[in-house]
Amino acid sequence: MSKGFLKPADISPTDFKEPIPTPLPNGSYAPVLTKEDLDICSRRMCVMDTVSYAYATQNAPCATYASFYALRKIYGGDEDAFNRAILNQLDCVFNATPPVSGLILGAGLAIEDTGHEAGQQAENDLKVGLMGPVSGIGDVFIWILPLTILGSIAGYMAMEGNPVGILSWVAIWAVLYVWRMQNYNQGYNAGVQIITTMADKLAVLTDAASILGLMVVGSLIYSTVAIHTPLTFAFGDVALPIQEGVLDLIFPNIMGIGVTALVYRLIKKGTNLSLIILGIIIVSCACAAFGILA
Template identity: 45%
Template sequence: MNDNKLTVRERKSMFRRWIFSAGLGYNYESQQAPSVAFSMRKALRKIYPDDDEYIEAMDNHYNYFNATPQMANVILGATLAMEEEDGIKAKDAVQSLKTSLMGPLSGVGDSIFWILIPTIMGSIAGYMALQKNAIGAILWMVMYVAFYWLKMWLCNLGYESGTKLITTLGEKINIFTDAISIMGLMVVGSLIPTVVKVYTPLKFATGKVSLSLQTGVFDKIMPGLLPVGLAILVYWLLGKKSWTPTRIIVLIIVICLVGAATGILGIAK
């Protein structure tokens, strides 16, 4: 049990830091991780007075993270509660929770906050603007002010759920960690064939018979075989000290350029 409890003001400060910095520090290596670390910094310093534990916890939040900012409020609120309740022992559970939830919650968040609400409110505001009515623009601004309070509520929802989760589990935290880890692996594994696209247009021809290497061989062995192979290659390279994520990105770009120039790789039709 961690005795360094956060005050309501300190929790709100952490939530507010995330709300206003979610898009800052975005990069192709760890995506929103710098913003997460910035948001959690002061709260983690209170939770972990020991320097070694504080550094370990901060390093953990520098791992890859990318979620719809509004829904990430729920995730970060829950992770804050977990660390506050169980300390550094919850490190693996925290990372697994973030990994497993950022995909599903982003699917919901993107649909609501980037498609549904802007489409409806944008249509109303646009129609009013055509009618020379300034209320449309005012409604648009009021909506985004209201979003601030909604985001704070989502942060508190995640925090309260996280506290209840840890309190309920008690000594079963290891089982919870294993379950969340498995869920995280399943989510990451399912992303490979849907997000990573690798296709070869090569065909083998003998007389009038033609066989597509992609559909006739690779897809018959296992759909998504090439994306999985590329993911395995990247994972293997990440384990090498001489290979940084930036170098791997450059390598993939080179492979794509060479593959497209030689006709080995192409765009799936």
């Protein structure tokens, strides 16, 4: 099958006219999936990502939707086997960072492509075994770091009325998107190798990237958190504004650091974020009412 963006042109979901696949002498099957088939899986995954997330099955339906036509091709005219394969996909709990989940699911399809139904247990084990570690890496590199670095630059520039930060974020994300629209191939070809051999280097890479993130966050705590007190000490004729005369001399934006440290502690303790936000609003109102903050 080939030619088609989300659906191969020459395979129908209703007619099972293809010949029933026959096993090789050693019990395995000749692999049938091509690069185009896997591209279609990757693109179908882009349509789904994590949209089917439910507490019991998590993203298993998304994985099923993505690999539908690949499975259809693997099992050919054997409709019963295809049906069991679809139900197997639906029932195998799966949840990984969507942009990299094609790496795992592609590796799983590689097993099913040669092993057919005998390979499904290994495929399921692989999916469940890898989804944790791959998501651990994926969440950091796909969500947390881009959001920290690109998101804070975009947000900071936007606050000053400059959309350049937003546009560069969109451009960088687009590059990732082009890659992920074919990433079942990397999973299929490298199978498990890519994830295991790169693991030790990835730890250093994660650390290096965290340094980048922490420095940006450190600078933003100064430049975006704005807490100002209009209070003034008055000794007879001498007036000493607390903000400019005392606090800023100790440390610029010292109150911002204090509040950040406090909220960090509260979150680490497990305090609900909504409560913290509500608390900030209440304290702000109280301080504003008494003229402590402005």
